[in-house]
Amino acid sequence: MAYIEVRNVSKDFKRRNAEGKDSTIHVLDDISFEVEKGEFVCLLGFSGCGKSTLLNMLAGFEKPTKGTVSIDGEEVKKPSAKYITIFQHYGLLPWRNVKKNIELGLENKNISREEREQAAQKYLELVGLKGLEQQFPSQLSGGQQQRVAIARGLAVNPEILFMDEPFGALDPITRNKLQGDLLTIVKEQKKTVIFVTHDIEEAVYLADRVFVMQANPGKIQKIYEVKIQRPRDRNSNGFSMYRAAVYNKLFSIKEANIEYMI
Amino acid sequence: MKTVIYTIASFAVTLALWELAVLAGDFDSALFPAPQDVAKAFGEIVANGTLYDGIAASMLRFVIGYLISVVAGIALGLLIGNVNVLFRLTNPVVQMIRPIAPVAWMPFIVLLIGIGDAPAIVIIFLAGFFPVLLTTARGVHSVDTTYLKVASNYGISRLKTVFGIILPAAFPQIANSLHIALGSAWIFLVSGEMVGTQSGLGYMIIDARNNLRPDILLATMIVIGGIGFVLDFLIGKFEKKVLTHYGVY
Numbered sequence: 001m002a003y004i005e006v007r008n009v010s011k012d013f014k015r016r017n018a019e020g021k022d023s024t025i026h027v028l029d030d031i032s033f034e035v036e037k038g039e040f041v042c043l044l045g046f047s048g049c050g051k052s053t054l055l056n057m058l059a060g061f062e063k064p065t066k067g068t069v070s071i072d073g074e075e076v077k078k079p080s081a082k083y084i085t086i087f088q089h090y091g092l093l094p095w096r097n098v099k100k101n102i103e104l105g106l107e108n109k110n111i112s113r114e115e116r117e118q119a120a121q122k123y124l125e126l127v128g129l130k131g132l133e134q135q136f137p138s139q140l141s142g143g144q145q146q147r148v149a150i151a152r153g154l155a156v157n158p159e160i161l162f163m164d165e166p167f168g169a170l171d172p173i174t175r176n177k178l179q180g181d182l183l184t185i186v187k188e189q190k191k192t193v194i195f196v197t198h199d200i201e202e203a204v205y206l207a208d209r210v211f212v213m214q215a216n217p218g219k220i221q222k223i224y225e226v227k228i229q230r231p232r233d234r235n236s237n238g239f240s241m242y243r244a245a246v247y248n249k250l251f252s253i254k255e256a257n258i259e260y261m262i
Numbered sequence: 263m264k265t266v267i268y269t270i271a272s273f274a275v276t277l278a279l280w281e282l283a284v285l286a287g288d289f290d291s292a293l294f295p296a297p298q299d300v301a302k303a304f305g306e307i308v309a310n311g312t313l314y315d316g317i318a319a320s321m322l323r324f325v326i327g328y329l330i331s332v333v334a335g336i337a338l339g340l341l342i343g344n345v346n347v348l349f350r351l352t353n354p355v356v357q358m359i360r361p362i363a364p365v366a367w368m369p370f371i372v373l374l375i376g377i378g379d380a381p382a383i384v385i386i387f388l389a390g391f392f393p394v395l396l397t398t399a400r401g402v403h404s405v406d407t408t409y410l411k412v413a414s415n416y417g418i419s420r421l422k423t424v425f426g427i428i429l430p431a432a433f434p435q436i437a438n439s440l441h442i443a444l445g446s447a448w449i450f451l452v453s454g455e456m457v458g459t460q461s462g463l464g465y466m467i468i469d470a471r472n473n474l475r476p477d478i479l480l481a482t483m484i485v486i487g488g489i490g491f492v493l494d495f496l497i498g499k500f501e502k503k504v505l506t507h508y509g510v511y
């Protein structure tokens with residue numbers, strides 16, 4: 001039995017259209033896949049392909065209309081601190097300083113204040129923000145804020161990180177740096193990562209496997225196993241080959257859809 | 263520095279126009295006092311202690327009424343904001359009661375509980391309560407869903423989520439409603455005191471009218487404006503501090 005199992009998952013949303021009639025949008029269609037413990041998987045697709053919806057169901061924020069999601073043999077019914085989601089806009093509490101933000105998930109655990117502070121300090125240093133304990137989120141750059149969110153997630157020692165376009169709002173240089181640091185951290189801490197992105201290079205750089213998704217309705221079109229040694233060189237031939245292959249797949253999907261719609 | 267100059271100029275021009283109106287107008291000087299007469303009357307009510315007593319009585323009612331409205335408004339706003347059934351159940355009635363001017367409640371309240379401090383306090387409460395209630399509920403509704411996801415992800419209890427995440431997240435909006443509520447509560451304090459009380463700044467205005475002392479009347483009006491200005495300034499500072507703390511500025 002695989003660690004994460006997604007079985008025949010479909011998701012419909014009810015929307016009210018312009019004429020005021022309820023209509024059903026078929027967002028995800030009969031998706032099945034498995035992920036092994038310690039894997040780094042990227043869900044790659046255009047906006048509207050349902051990749052974030054899929055992630056939300058894995059994380060327990062939403063329920064599938066059909067099918068089941070199970071992790072470690074248990075069906076996912078609600079969110080759990082065993083699986084932490086990292087959001088694109090960080091979700092830091094602006095009224096708490098960096099240290100207090102990292103301690104958030106530890107506050108309802110039965111541990112002493114000293115232990116909590118030690119844990120916060122440890123993960124703050126792990127993400128490279130030592131010295132910024134007392135700063136407030138608004139005083140930090142976007143990259144630093146996402147580092148705080150990652151530290152907050154790691155502090156509760158989750159088994160899985162669900163990441164919803166976490167670097168999508170960052171400039172390219174910061175994004176590259178964070179991608180490298182994220183890989184180092186999750187490999188060292190042996191986390192399983194499901195990472196949603198629409199950036200092909202990001203997916204090829206990070207993932208053990210890239211799931212290329214198509215839209216209307218959302219499906220997994222193809223799974224690429226990226227067999228490039230780490231640390232990966234973005235300018236190597238192997239890297240370019242994967243990037244080209246994923247690119248062609250992604251855009252031929254789009255062209256096919258356009259033809260279909262005409 | 264420029265602000266100071268403009269402020270002084272603003273008052274100077276107003277005083278000059280006032281003086282001009284008195285000189286040029288064909289009013290009885292007993293009915294339309296000049297600025298210096300009002301200044302003299304101000305000295306009089308300061309010296310004989312009536313101004314101090316009036317301010318003390320008004321401020322007491324104001325503080326009580328405003329605090330009750332703030333506490334009740336935030337508490338009930340959090341409740342109806344978080345429990346959708348309660349919100350949908352109360353909102354129609356609240357929307358209908360809200361446009362009724364607090365002063366319109368006065369005769370009813372006086373008949374019900376008699377004259378004294380209570381009617382004025384009720385008026386201040388009514389003036390402050392609805393803006394705080396509705397803004398708090400709206401603030402709860404507009405809390406970034408990411409925060410709620412974070413709370414459920416980390417297994418934070420419902421109660422802790424309400425007070426530890428939703429309330430602080432909505433607080434910048436609530437602080438703004440406290441600002442608005444303070445202004446309208448102060449405005450309605452005076453109307454409340456003009457009916458059914460025997461003390462306070464509102465009563466001083468009625469009393470001055472009855473004694474045909476428009477100089478005292480205008481002096482009292484200026485004091486009311488001055489206090490309102492200071493209160494607004496203070497809560498504006500508070501609001502700005504809140505917003506800075508929450509990283510809005």
